[in-house]
Amino acid sequence: xxxxxxxxxxxxxxxxxxxxxxxxxxxxxxxxxxxxxxxxxxxxxxxxxxxxxxxxxxxxxxxxxxxxxxxxxxxxxxxxxxxxxxxxxxxxxxxxxxxxxxxxxxxxxxxxxxxxxxxxxxxxxxxxxxxxxxxxxxxxxxxxxxxxxxxxxxxxxxxxxxxxxxxxxxxxxxxxxxxxxxxxxxxxxxxxxxxxxxxxxxxxxxxxxxxxxxxxxxxxxxxxxxxxxxxxxxxxxxxxxxxxxxxxxxxxxxxxxxxxxxxxxxxxxxxxxxxxxxxxxxxxxxxxxxxxxxxxxxxxxxxxxxxxxxxxxxxxxxxxxxxxxxxxxxxxxxxxxxxxxxxxxxxxxxxxxxxxxxxxxxxxxxxxxxxxxxxxxx
Amino acid sequence: xxxxxxxxxxxxxxxxxxxxxxxxxxxxxxxxxxxxxxxxxxxxxxxxxxxxxxxxxxxxxxxxxxxxxxxxxxxxxxxxxxxxxxxxxxxxxxxxxxxxxxxxxxxxxxxxxxxxxxxxxxxxxxxxxxxxxxxxxxxxxxxxxxxxxxxxxxxxxxxxxxxxxxxxxxxxxxxxxxxxxxxxxxxxxxxxxxxxxxxxxxxxxxxxxxxxxxxxxxxxxxxxxxxxxxxxxxxxx
Numbered sequence: 355x356x357x358x359x360x361x362x363x364x365x366x367x368x369x370x371x372x373x374x375x376x377x378x379x380x381x382x383x384x385x386x387x388x389x390x391x392x393x394x395x396x397x398x399x400x401x402x403x404x405x406x407x408x409x410x411x412x413x414x415x416x417x418x419x420x421x422x423x424x425x426x427x428x429x430x431x432x433x434x435x436x437x438x439x440x441x442x443x444x445x446x447x448x449x450x451x452x453x454x455x456x457x458x459x460x461x462x463x464x465x466x467x468x469x470x471x472x473x474x475x476x477x478x479x480x481x482x483x484x485x486x487x488x489x490x491x492x493x494x495x496x497x498x499x500x501x502x503x504x505x506x507x508x509x510x511x512x513x514x515x516x517x518x519x520x521x522x523x524x525x526x527x528x529x530x531x532x533x534x535x536x537x538x539x540x541x542x543x544x545x546x547x548x549x550x551x552x553x554x555x556x557x558x559x560x561x562x563x564x565x566x567x568x569x570x571x572x573x574x575x576x577x578x579x580x581x582x583x584x585x586x587x588x589x590x591x592x593x594x595x596x597x598x599x600x601x602x603x604x605x606x607x608x609x610x611x612x613x614x615x616x617x618x619x620x621x622x623x624x625x626x627x628x629x630x631x632x633x634x635x636x637x638x639x640x641x642x643x644x645x646x647x648x649x650x651x652x653x654x655x656x657x658x659x660x661x662x663x664x665x666x667x668x669x670x671x672x673x674x675x676x677x678x679x680x681x682x683x684x685x686x687x688x689x690x691x692x693x694x695x696x697x698x699x700x701x702x703x704x705x706x707x708x709x710x711x712x713x714x715x716x717x718x719x720x721x722x723x724x725x726x727x728x729x730x731x732x
Numbered sequence: 733x734x735x736x737x738x739x740x741x742x743x744x745x746x747x748x749x750x751x752x753x754x755x756x757x758x759x760x761x762x763x764x765x766x767x768x769x770x771x772x773x774x775x776x777x778x779x780x781x782x783x784x785x786x787x788x789x790x791x792x793x794x795x796x797x798x799x800x801x802x803x804x805x806x807x808x809x810x811x812x813x814x815x816x817x818x819x820x821x822x823x824x825x826x827x828x829x830x831x832x833x834x835x836x837x838x839x840x841x842x843x844x845x846x847x848x849x850x851x852x853x854x855x856x857x858x859x860x861x862x863x864x865x866x867x868x869x870x871x872x873x874x875x876x877x878x879x880x881x882x883x884x885x886x887x888x889x890x891x892x893x894x895x896x897x898x899x900x901x902x903x904x905x906x907x908x909x910x911x912x913x914x915x916x917x918x919x920x921x922x923x924x925x926x927x928x929x930x931x932x933x934x935x936x937x938x939x940x941x942x943x944x945x946x947x948x949x950x951x952x953x954x955x956x957x958x959x960x961x962x963x964x965x966x967x968x969x
Contacts, residue, residue: 410851436854449852453870462866463856512856 359385359407359516359548363416363426367402367572379403379413379572387546389562391553391580394569400552401446403569404518407550408443409436420515420548442514444522448505450493456480456504457489463512479511483537499530506534510541517549523558535561582633598643598728599699606638615662615724618642623686623696628662629727643728646701650721651681653710663722667698672712679707683720734927736903737911744819744907745887748826752834752883755827757876760838761864782832790896793825797897817899822907825897830886834879841875842868878942885938889931 362382379399383390392400405411407418409425412433418426425434451459457476464472480486483503493501502522509517519538523531539562542549551562559566563580576583604618607626614631618640627642634640656664667685679702687695698720702712712718763775781789797815798804807815815821845868853863869876891909898905900914908931915924 408851408855410854436851437857437859439855440857441855443852443855445848445852447848449846449848451849451852451867462853462858465858465862508856 357387357421357515357547359550360417360419361385361403361407363403363406363413363418365399365402365406365411365413365416367399367411377572379406381567381569381572381574383567383574383577385548385550385565387548388542388564389549389551391551391559391563391566392569393553393559393566393583395554397571398569399572400569401520402572404443404520404550404552407516408441408518409434409439422515440512440515442509442512442517444505444509444517444519446520446522446524448493448501450501450505450508452493455490455492456485456496456507459493459504460508460511463508475511479507482541483507483510499526499534502526502530502534503537506538513545515547517547519549519551521552521554524553524555531558532561538562599646599701600644600649602642602644602696604640604642606634606636606640609634609636618727620686620696625665625686625696627722627727628724629729630725632729634729641730643730644698644722644726646680646699648722648726649698649700651683651700651702651706651710651712652719652721653712653716655719656721659721661721661723663720663724663727665698665720665722667718667720669712669714669716669718670697671714672702672707674704677704678702679704679712681707681712683718685720734906734908734911737906737908738927738930740819740903740906741888741908744822744826745884747823748830748887749834749880749884751823751827752830753876753880756831756834756838756879756883757869759831760835760842760879761868763835763839764842778835779832781829786829786890786892787896789829790825790893793821793828793893793897797821797824816897817901817905819898819904822894822898822905825893826887826890829890829893830883833882833886837875837879837882838872841872841878844875845871874946877945881938881942885935888934 361384363379365379366376367379368376377397377399379402381399381403392403394400402411406413406426413426413428415428416426417424417428423434424430424432425439426432451462454462457480460476460479461472464475467475477486480489483506485500485503485507488496488500488504493504496504502525506522523534526534535558538549551558553559559580566576566578566580566583567574568576568583602620604620604627606616607619608617609631610616611631616629616631616634618627618629619625620627620642629642632640650661655666665685667683670682670684672679672681681700681702683698683700685696685698700720706712710716710718759774759778763771763778794816795801796803797807799808799814804814804816807813815824849867849871850863853867858866889909890907891913894905894907894910895913898907900906900910908927912924912927912931915921915927
């Protein structure tokens with residue numbers, strides 16, 4: 355039988371960081387053996403989801419089942435005790451037992467086995483995670499990465515039928531992280547159980563991801579392979595739009611899969627922008643957001659520059675606001691064209707304005723990097 | 733120095749702290765982890781001896797232990813005599829009187845154990861029983877020691893309840909504090925002073941031990957607050 359975790363639950367929750375931020379988790383998905391990444395901002399309900407699966411929190415309604423048993427079914431009043439679920443859980447703060455050595459921490463979950471079996475299993479996991487030399491140390495004598503490994507070993511050694519990892523690598527440096535990710539991948543290759551891996555790091559998503567679920571305010575808003583989901587236009591949402599001074603309606607004109615970019619026509623101006631590739635077809639309506647601070651201004655046409663978007667225009671106003679200058683540039687009106695033109699706000703420093711002598715009527719070039727163009731569903 | 737009274741007092745205090753260890757741990761566990769609405773009532777009852785005059789407690793105990801109460805009658809049919817003015821009655825009264833001195837430090841220590849550790853223990857398949865003995869109790873060492881020593885010391889110095897329930901029968905219910913009272917009544921200040929000084933020194937040593945243990949100097953070599961400091965807090969995103 356394939357080992358699949360089947361989840362469909364509702365649960366009200368309040369965020370860890372602020373009790374006032376509450377939401378309702380409403381998640382339904384199936385996680386097959388292997389990594390399923392739960393991706394989302396803090397307060398999205400990721401930890402609540404894991405706690406429901408582990409049994410530390412009871413969902414208001416719904417059902418959670420593994421391949422061979424039902425863990426929760428509120429309709430049938432099933433709620434398996436935490437200790438019987440056989441779910442490995444690596445907590446965000448690890449929760450190592452401070453009064454026990456590495457070896458004791460790891461053997462803790464093996465109480466039901468006889469002593470010889472306990473020792474051989476602990477030995478095997480100590481070696482495979484390269485922490486055998488730490489066996490007699492207590493958690494306060496370990497480094498961050500070592501503690502992480504011990505916590506991982508403690509969960510893996512019990513041979514769980516589902517593994518939950520709550521931002522297990524968030525506090526680690528890049529090299530340590532990469533090492534532990536390798537170990538996790540190796541374990542996954544031999545054990546094939548569903549692994550739910552919570553993170554808000556894009557690096558980890560791409561390093562581990564077979565599947566990604568994007569959680570936002572308790573809802574699953576996207577699911578699929580990492581490159582599909584993380585590049586999808588609905589990654590930018592209305593809330594995130596707030597930070598963009600420039601938001602334009604646009605139409606996809608061409609898709610360059612091989613280069614990972616697209617060409618979009620902005621509104622009905624003649625302006626075209628090169629943007630990152632998202633899952634969208636030619637002709638699709640999108641919105642493009644560009645922060646005023648991400649745009650460069652040049653007074654001569656820049657040459658030999660990596661930015662792909664060079665747009666000629668004219669300064670129509672330059673207003674000082676406190677310590678920055680907001681220049682409004684009109685572009686896309688070439689003589690003889692019917693195009694409506696496009697007004698773009700650009701933030702400059704006072705010294706930049708003075709050096710370039712930016713005043714009304716001055717001809718300029720807007721310089722915008724491809725990845726400064728943020729795409730949203732239209 | 734009335735050695736008989738001293739021996740009796742030490743025996744009483746040892747029995748009472750042992751009984752409170754057995755009784756106080758489950759009560760403290762329940763107070764710490766129960767989510768019952770009426771939990772506050774139990775907490776109030778446990779704390780009552782802290783504020784009640786010992787004579788009030790002693791008076792009601794005397795009634796309860798006497799031959800007219802169900803408890804007294806039950807004991808009488810069982811043993812042929814009532815509990816009042818016996819050593820057993822004294823033990824019972826002292827247990828009630830010292831209850832908060834054991835339960836409160838126990839409960840405070842349990843509450844200080846990081847709940848994530850309990851969650852981790854459960855996900856590793858441990859029963860509540862195992863979680864209590866392997867995680868909660870070892871991490872509450874200093875608090876448990878404090879509770880035991882405080883109830884021991886408190887029983888040593890108890891007067892009002894003893895006088896009400898036990899009276900003043902040499903070798904049966906006559907404790908050190910009663911002995912001191914007798915000496916003062918008899919204007920034998922020198923003898924009262926000798927006994928009082930012993931009590932003072934014993935109490936001081938007991939409390940010094942408690943405070944030393946709480947600083948992690950004696951007990952475990954590592955109490956929890958120190959462990960947390962050294963961890964620099966668990967890594968958190």
